[in-house]
Amino acid sequence: MSQITKCEIQLEGKPADSVLEMPEPRKLFIPLESVRFSFDSVEVEENRSVQPGQVLARDLNNFSVPLLAPRAGKVKLGEIKNHIVLDEITQQEEEPYDHREDEAHIPQEMGSVGLKRYKLLALGAWQFVYDAHSSKLPDPFGTPRAVIVSTVNLEPYTAQGEAQLQKRLADFTRGLEHLQSLLEYQPIYLVMPDINSEFSRQLRESIRGYAWVKPVQIAPKYPGDNFAVIARKLGFNKEKDSPVWAMRTEAILAIDRALTLSKPSTVRIISFGGPMVKEPIHLKVMPGYPLKDILAERLESGPVRIIDGGVLTGAMVSEQQKGLTAECNGLTVLQEHSEREFLSFIRPGSDRQSYGKCFLSSFRGAFKERLNTALRGELRPCVACGFCEEVCPAGIMPYLIHKTLYSGELEDVEQMRVDLCVGCGMCSFVCPSKIDLRGEFVKAQEDIERELHAEEVQS
Numbered sequence: 001m002s003q004i005t006k007c008e009i010q011l012e013g014k015p016a017d018s019v020l021e022m023p024e025p026r027k028l029f030i031p032l033e034s035v036r037f038s039f040d041s042v043e044v045e046e047n048r049s050v051q052p053g054q055v056l057a058r059d060l061n062n063f064s065v066p067l068l069a070p071r072a073g074k075v076k077l078g079e080i081k082n083h084i085v086l087d088e089i090t091q092q093e094e095e096p097y098d099h100r101e102d103e104a105h106i107p108q109e110m111g112s113v114g115l116k117r118y119k120l121l122a123l124g125a126w127q128f129v130y131d132a133h134s135s136k137l138p139d140p141f142g143t144p145r146a147v148i149v150s151t152v153n154l155e156p157y158t159a160q161g162e163a164q165l166q167k168r169l170a171d172f173t174r175g176l177e178h179l180q181s182l183l184e185y186q187p188i189y190l191v192m193p194d195i196n197s198e199f200s201r202q203l204r205e206s207i208r209g210y211a212w213v214k215p216v217q218i219a220p221k222y223p224g225d226n227f228a229v230i231a232r233k234l235g236f237n238k239e240k241d242s243p244v245w246a247m248r249t250e251a252i253l254a255i256d257r258a259l260t261l262s263k264p265s266t267v268r269i270i271s272f273g274g275p276m277v278k279e280p281i282h283l284k285v286m287p288g289y290p291l292k293d294i295l296a297e298r299l300e301s302g303p304v305r306i307i308d309g310g311v312l313t314g315a316m317v318s319e320q321q322k323g324l325t326a327e328c329n330g331l332t333v334l335q336e337h338s339e340r341e342f343l344s345f346i347r348p349g350s351d352r353q354s355y356g357k358c359f360l361s362s363f364r365g366a367f368k369e370r371l372n373t374a375l376r377g378e379l380r381p382c383v384a385c386g387f388c389e390e391v392c393p394a395g396i397m398p399y400l401i402h403k404t405l406y407s408g409e410l411e412d413v414e415q416m417r418v419d420l421c422v423g424c425g426m427c428s429f430v431c432p433s434k435i436d437l438r439g440e441f442v443k444a445q446e447d448i449e450r451e452l453h454a455e456e457v458q459s
Contacts, residue, residue, distance in 0.1 A: 028288030029323030128251035155310035175256035223424035271330035312425030337374035388427035
């Protein structure tokens with residue numbers, strides 16, 4: 001059957017495992033905003049030259065995480081709103097990292113471990129680390145209960161671990177060893193889709209004797225790779241002062257680069273996929289890389305919508321954004337749905353999948369859908385079908401929370417455990433009314449933290 005069963009999503013436009021290295025750009029357009037960061041403290045001046053790895057700006061509300069210059073160039077601050085533009089780009093070696101400038105920031109009791117952690121922050125590697133439950137940036141000097149390292153990224157159109165690890169298993173091994181040196185007795189869990197596969201065998205052989213990690217196998221079905229879901233399955237429920245660190249392949253490679261070579265993480269591998277991309281592939285690029293250069297002659301004809309990230313959790317790229325954000329791990333390109341479909345939700349839909357078996361595709365075998373921005377329907381009121389509850393990995397009732405949100409009673413929404421929402425987007429994906437449940441719940445979590453627990457946050 002073609003019914004979308006729990007966590008099974010088959011879509012056209014998956015990027016190939018191969019990696020295309022993009023040519024050096026003439027300019028970089030570096031946005032000052034990304035999903036988690038707002039680099040509002042600019043540390044460079046107009047028309048000044050900067051070196052690769054130099055701090056351009058900082059997010060003072062996120063442990064002063066830096067925005068680094070990927071290349072040498074001349075700074076243009078007023079050319080594009082909310083961007084730092086680097087003109088006259090040249091390739092130069094990064095300046096050696098000088099830890100003496102940072103020793104005053106290190107807690108004395110942390111010694112060499114504190115110096116390593118600050119080095120990760122200063123060289124841009126820490127921005128790849130997440131709190132498993134909240135997805136926020138954890139305290140670089142905090143103590144985690146455990147660390148989850150995942151080589152898996154199951155959301156459609158996002159960068160895959162195997163593509164990032166090509167010819168870099170040795171780097172990954174060293175990165176795990178460095179990570180272990182930052183901890184005391186906290187366990188490291190290495191997440192893989194199949195611990196008996198050839199790839200997993202090579203990975204285990206590579207790390208044997210270098211770093212102690214516990215392999216964890218997950219079902220290769222989204223959102224089984226969600227950090228919060230994995231943490232809960234491992235028995236780590238959310239605790240305010242005892243986080244679980246989470247990171248993917250690119251984080252371990254960034255840790256290795258920072259602690260082995262003392263070099264910043266300014267280049268990364270991202271996915272470039274979706275049904276409107278002629279040849280979906282992975283790209284080797286840097287933050288600020290011009291979007292127009294990536295998209296040029298690589299898209300099918302017609303109106304498109306570009307998404308920063310995967311199709312279920314990514315954010316739409318605005319017309320004002322000219323380059324890749326500091327956190328971008330992929331670009332997804334969908335066909336923009338421009339024509340209204342009369343009674344679209346009851347049309348036969350032999351080419352469209354449905355969780356509720358309401359399309360003719362239910363009689364077809366498995367196939368990959370050519371998704372567009374309409375998500376197989378148009379917005380209408382909640383019909384209380386319960387599909388969102390069936391696919392929710394957190395075990396909450398999204399449709400009831402959605403209805404309760406209309407009352408504006410955040411206390412009631414909190415009691416319904418909206419805090420357990422992991423933001424995977426499956427509820428929005430299967431909803432026949434096409435309600436943005438994920439967006440509602442992410443906002444509700446923020447409102448609850450700000451309005452009901454403001455004093456706890458300040459203390």
